[in-house]
Amino acid sequence: MTTLATRRFTAADQARFAELSGDTNLIHLDALGARRELYGRRILHGLHGTLVAVEALFASDPSGTPRRLTHCRARFLAPVFLREPVAITLGHRGETEARLEVRRDDQVLYEIDVGWATGAPEPGVTVPAMRPPDGRPSAVRELASLCGLRLELPLELDDAAFRRDFPTLARATSASQRSAMLAVTRLVGMESPGAQSLLSSFDLAPATEGPPLALRCVVTAADARFSLVRMDVTGGGIAGKVEAFWRPRPVPQPTFADLATLVPPNAFAGTRALVVGGSRGLGEVAAKAVAAGGGDVVLTYRRLRDEARRVAREIRAGGGRARVLGWDALAPAPAAAALARRAWAPTHLLYFATARMHPRKPGGYSAAAFHRLARLYVDGLVDTVRACRGLGGGPLVLFVPSAALVAQPPRGSAELAAAKLAGEMAARALAQQDRAIRLVMPRLPRLATDQSQSLVIAAAEPTTSLVPHLLALAAPPAGAVP
Template identity: 35%
Template sequence: MSEYFGTRRFTLADQADFAELSDDRNPMHMDPLVARRTQAGDQVVHGVHGFLWVLEMLAGDGVALDRMNSVRVQFTKFIIVDRDVTLHIRSRDESMIKAELMVDRLSAAVFILKFGSRSAARTDEALSNLPSSDPLTQPFVPSFEEMGTLSSWLPPPHRGKDGVERLFPMLCRSLGPRTVLSLAQLSSLVGMVCPGLHSIFSNFSLAFHESGTDRAGLGFRAVDADPRFRMVNMDVAGANFSGSVSAFARPGPIESPNMETIAALVAPDEFEGRTALVVGGSRGLGAATAKILAAGGANVILTYMRGREEAEAIADEIRIFRADPASARLLSYDAGGDPEEPLASLPVISHLYYFATPRIFLQSADAFSRIAYESFSAVYVAGFYKLVHFLTSRSDTKALSVLYPSSVAIEERPKGMTEYAMAKAAAEILCADLARATPGLEIATPRLPRVQTDQTATVLPVPARDATDVMLSLLRHGRLDEGVRLDPPSPDSANATLNVEKRKSASLA
């Protein structure tokens, strides 16, 4: 049996309502610029919000949730704000319901509800008597070691009582507002307290009792923090339920070294005389490149599409270090669009560094997605061509040195990256033909291995090269030095080399 049960699109207004209800204001859910630097790449729906919506739908269908004696929930995929999520009932009888949330035909969460008699009142004295924490205003940022020692009683959100019956009226009639509010606080436990700021909710299991603690709120106690998986396991107790919660401590944003650190690696005149356009310079490889070039004497223009504050911080750091307001400029530019208007104020550019990219890691139920391929191609192929044409048309000599990072994904073909690899391969062909057809144009297309950036960050450590080391090697020597490889290296990417289309003047240094 499999039954479609409904579709919902969680909006920004829904996010704000649930944050007010639960006190979970983790920026992964609330701030689009912060969220884009997480593993999700965009604002994420609170997982517990999805769970409570499922219960609300079931309650509205007449399911006697007051007979529910246990629930197990496993979150498997991020639900992005403003995208359709569908609810399916996979199996159903008097004693059990298995439900699933799907996004793009992929599983996002699985729920197993069991029904029957509930156990008698159970009160965990150790949890019930924990001291209350202060009201939650900002996410905690404990060390991983500290996470394994945390415990507290989270008081109910100040405005939660007003919103719970409005957001979940049918569920409140079945379980009671106090229990629903305690369930909502599972979200704030993970997103605001433990692990806190850098967290991903993994799963929880709860048993429901005839009655429980009279204390409003949610108590928790960390049981252990497993460094192998960066997972924190906790015991919890709330209104009429107790159980366990598991969450991952994810890595935070990858920041480039400061100018002083980079300047120690670069001669002050190493890149002097360059006027460099760094497309996608607000973070990752682009930010590292801008700082390296500026430390070596180049004047840089950074472009950004969404991360103005991040790009402005990098530009300010360069200007202060160089004591020269003209050493770094900012321009807003969508690399998938036309460059004429946003880049009209550019001086003649001597060097172009092209780091513009959509979200790289996409999940799909299909072997190929035309929409994903067109999204990559709009930036990697069409957008790049328009930019190069624009820049060379403004120069009498058409002289332009270009670094266009390609990827070893073309050779390695990792699962789920078909469209990305296809677009990068097409871009390499374009670069070769452009360079042959345009006197004075030099384009280098290094196939880079996995590099430490926000997009490649994972909960479990994966070998990746340092962005500053990689870019220093490319800018200075035109190839990847052996010294920038991390242990253990990816076997197929160890010999990544720099392909230069103009052989007689190949160096980017």
């Protein structure tokens, strides 16, 4: 295996490709909106990563021999995230074909098969210049409505920008083929499936059928079992098949008003609750519930302050008390010092810090993944508890939600289950060492949050199922000073 190139894709790279392709789907561009989508952050356009990989392959040949692209097949096994290093590797190379992989550490993210022939491509037709983005959002379509859908996307191209970013690939394709390839990502991200799309694979080759200046698409299947949409495409000098997932919509969180109907108004009176990871998911639900019960809440964030501020504003608008605080569980001292300056010490610590999950194929075991997860669920928990205990010696209620999956991990969850189990052991050790800590550590079932979404719909309980566990914390620990 030979490494052809390494990359860290940036938000600027992403914006430039969105302008080149016309695929402005928010999962690629909107940092805040992507937090509530399937992967919790922005992901690279699959076609962008593919073109970068093919460019690296063609650029690695110093001979300068003219070539034309004869096929390009790509399978997207897991997403590429912004700012994370990936490697483009050459798994096999023959005289006229090659297998490429895009990797993160030992995980294969993309598999790409490329073929070529000697000789320059036919010049093809002149393609109209790319129009400025019109700000139109992605189409919102239901999965059941997609089968049989027919679309035709006009081709357009900023050829100077394409040649700047992919110079050797540009010499191996005609202008219409370049614009048609870019239209594939625009088709998926903007039209079919549209707003809720995720490119799964494509298999494209030069062809003469179809309109010369449009990409024609027919949706041949919409498989509800796997949320998978299959399409045939022709036009612009290419033809082939495209598959895309219809990804689930973001899970709506219960509002402060919703939770106020489930929590007695004075259930948490006198409680000062530090909710680590309170800007989204179960942490957001917990912050709202405690505030609805009269508690004074400090909810923390690590990256996206605006998300935490939105939650705090909702709580305050409903009559609750909430502030936000940047908190890194693996380095909590600066944030703890900020609380000390305010003379604010928690009576309750709710630890909802959640590690980013890197999607991968089920089976096997990754020691690196376990250690990354354990740093947050063990080291982060211990460091956070110690930082809180340093703020005052009073009693502390420690809420550490674990997961039912530790007893019987689903396929692909061994590392998460092991890290969660290690976190349970660390929490028990903390409570044994410090008798002023009262530990509450339920093993929760799968609850329906944006953090538990998957492409295949799985049964999950509503997040309001968390409320009875929170009410077990309602009585302040003996000796607490309000």
